[in-house]
Amino acid sequence: MTHPLEYLRDLCRPNASKIVLVVLDGLGGIPLVPGGLTELETAATPALDTLAAEGITGLHVPVRPGITPGSGPGHLGILGYDPLAFTIGRGALAAAGMACDLQPGDVAARGNFCTVDEDGLVTDRRAGRIDTGENKRLCRILQQIEIDGVDVFVDTIKEHRFLLVLRGSGLSAGVTDTDPQTTQVEPRPPKPVHPEAHKTADCVLRFVESAQKLLAEESSANMVLLRGFAGRPTWPSFGDVFGVHSAAIAGYPMYRGIARLLGMEVLAQANTIEDSISLVRNNLPGFDFFFVHVKATDSTGEDGDFEAKVRAIEKADEAVSALRAMNPDVLVVTGDHSTPARLRAHSWHPVPALLWAPHCRPDGVTAFGERACLAGALGLRFPATDLMPLALAHAGRLNKFGA
């Protein structure tokens, strides 16, 4: 079986170049008022503007036109993995988001604490979105559950959401959801979708029955719903596909988890943008590729705080300036999706991107902004997955295709 990255893997060649990819999470925006400027267009970004003038720019589509990406697919796209080809079960994504290192053979699922009435019918699939502290208390209760021959891990995600991981031999992710996705019905029994999943379905049933008993007297939530059973994806690793020794620098568990799923080395936790810069500087000799994640551009957008997002972009511009001073061979700056403050959420709008390298063919764009990027040589709706091959090409890391 070939996969979409096969032809690239065959072309990669090592060299001494350094590639830095800076992901300004949720970078893209829209104006607050018709005719206004976006957050990026408003921000003073001298370093990014210089890179845009010397390099090539454009707007990428992380998944497909019109599709608003979650954090997982958004990052997969810019890291070169088409999110529609490299899908990931909800359980595995939840594990990645918790920086829980799934082992081959593990089965993970997303759990909800919920409420059921005396007949066992679901009354609230989210148990009134119980607070995270209460979730932690309930998880400690569930952690008592024992299943013969299988290790059980239960961990709080947030509010009503938790992560379940089963570890043991002979497990399979081929088990149906117990979450009925509606109320006034019973949770569904877990069913194997193929014979190899019988044992796992039994374990899940045991877990659910035990949870029901242990939570029976709780007032906040008295049952659990499970969905998205998934194992660790068996994807080709980033290093294998692109021929680079790669380091990830991020502060949040989700991004650290995605990097780990791709086989990147995840460096010490970066709590500030200054931490991230120091981590790149100190590790520059040891790696070919750095994925540097900046969260503030997204969280300010999600808060609907246009001005704070502008400031976050201006701070990121200083960081980009510091990274450029380290003389990488290729510097890519983009986002994993747009998060317009006006929408207070991720959106489908294409994402500004710039690629700087000595051998870029200039495109006449002299500023880094949504409108300016429309005229850039990368194109105004290019697939995010093009970024990695282009970065490798500009780093001299791809052999000629065919003679």
Added chain:
Amino acid sequence: MTHPLEYLRDLCRPNASKIVLVVLDGLGGIPLVPGGLTELETAATPALDTLAAEGITGLHVPVRPGITPGSGPGHLGILGYDPLAFTIGRGALAAAGMACDLQPGDVAARGNFCTVDEDGLVTDRRAGRIDTGENKRLCRILQQIEIDGVDVFVDTIKEHRFLLVLRGSGLSAGVTDTDPQTTQVEPRPPKPVHPEAHKTADCVLRFVESAQKLLAEESSANMVLLRGFAGRPTWPSFGDVFGVHSAAIAGYPMYRGIARLLGMEVLAQANTIEDSISLVRNNLPGFDFFFVHVKATDSTGEDGDFEAKVRAIEKADEAVSALRAMNPDVLVVTGDHSTPARLRAHSWHPVPALLWAPHCRPDGVTAFGERACLAGALGLRFPATDLMPLALAHAGRLNKFGA
């Protein structure tokens, strides 16, 4: 089995139109200094600028974004064959490059003259890149090899490289390389990858053993390594897919070979651009489609000679003017890849393209250059394989799709 060109074949209709495709090999470039002009932007190209003003322009991607094409894939793309879908084994490509007409059933391989030590371990996979004259002498020695029921052809490519062709009934290309791709190990024995290849693997073993004996006392190279066993590709012909009677005009064996692989009629060898113009003029009544190859734009780029490439483009501009004067219905001018003089090599940069025809919808571009083409109606990173359908459409050679 359908192939990617099937839908087009069904739409083609004949008419009296003439299409001329001029391939300026390695056309695209980059500036020598930041903010400078490319070779094409520097050149005075009145004919191309006029065609750009009257026609449509853009920049094509020959294979995939970031991929630097070899001559084979680069030409396949602009001739409408996706180079990732229509792959060609190294042996068959080497044969095409030698203008060796592989027959159906032939098996070809790329050979290296190499050196082995007294234990038979490879010491130099390229025998110190022996000169081409020495290669010819050694090939004459190998040409003595006889294998029952199979014709053996050995021909010099260049330096240490040669072409082996086996011709006979019941042959198969399913044989593994004997080239171990490293030194200090023995050459690998040729193995069949499926039962139908047993006979061929035996023949190859016989060839290798005979070569070892015949070369044993030679000082320059005393062994051979073989790789890329391949038969003639069984592709749909250019004429069959696009419904045109096509002629190829080229001076170099590689391009003549590719044209022959696609079933084009290869006209007399064109040693100069004036030869090429005459060949088009003299053959205009007999063909619907002309593929005219110009080499100088690439070789000057490979030499790193910016000024010479500018002059080669200016000379090509005069040729285009002469071709235009022959009143073709559609005139396409592009390259098979970029060869920036600054890089002295093929590159991944998108390639300027123009399509002129009476029914083009004008796009406002008035010059033929990399930056100007960014604004053209063909798009700034369009797949090279779009050129052929667009040329046919503008020639009135495609039926409506659907009722």
